[in-house]
Amino acid sequence: MTNPVRIQQEDFSQDQEITALKASSLRIGGIATFLGCARDFSEGRDVSEISFEAYGSMALAEMNKLRTEAIANFKLIDARIVHRVTTVRAGDNIVFIAAAAEHRAAAFDACRWMIDELKQRVPIWKKEITPQGDAWVTPHP
């Protein structure tokens, strides 16, 4: 079984992540997921590719902390966080987050909390490659 928190170049399978999550307990009553994927535009410009860079060791440690905090604070049964660090094209997967709980409210709340916190706390940066040139992305709320 794969590690529930990963940074990887290759694509991930949502089905495999959910299967792994469901295998952790039969008490799970709801799983909320977030899939972040690459757009082909940004602020009025065409975007051909997005390139990611991470402070790998710190990013992974912070993602593990996020998962631990989410499980404790939202009383989750389990959670998974996978982020790709590579160059992606429009439509490609970037990040997958899943929160499993006994009931849906905790799963939804935890899933939203994890992606919001990831954006603020995990040292990963993305650069958009456009026909007009490359630009590092300014964080969005």
Next chain:
Amino acid sequence: MIKILFFGPVAERVQMRETQLAFAPGMKLQDIITTLNTQHPHAFDIVSFTAVNQTQVYDMQMPLNDGDEIAFMAKFSGG
């Protein structure tokens, strides 16, 4: 030695990903910042986060130890 790492937009501005500075007893984080900011002021304009040994720090008077790893980072944009 103190190992210093740069990533993403900061690395682009300093035009390197890693450098080292000699450790001196009593050295503080602010000493490193002052030295590097003098050399690369445009890079430090966008530094929003500083980490020592993979942990974010807020006290720039933090004493350093020989072998510490420091990262200067712009705002994150993952996800």
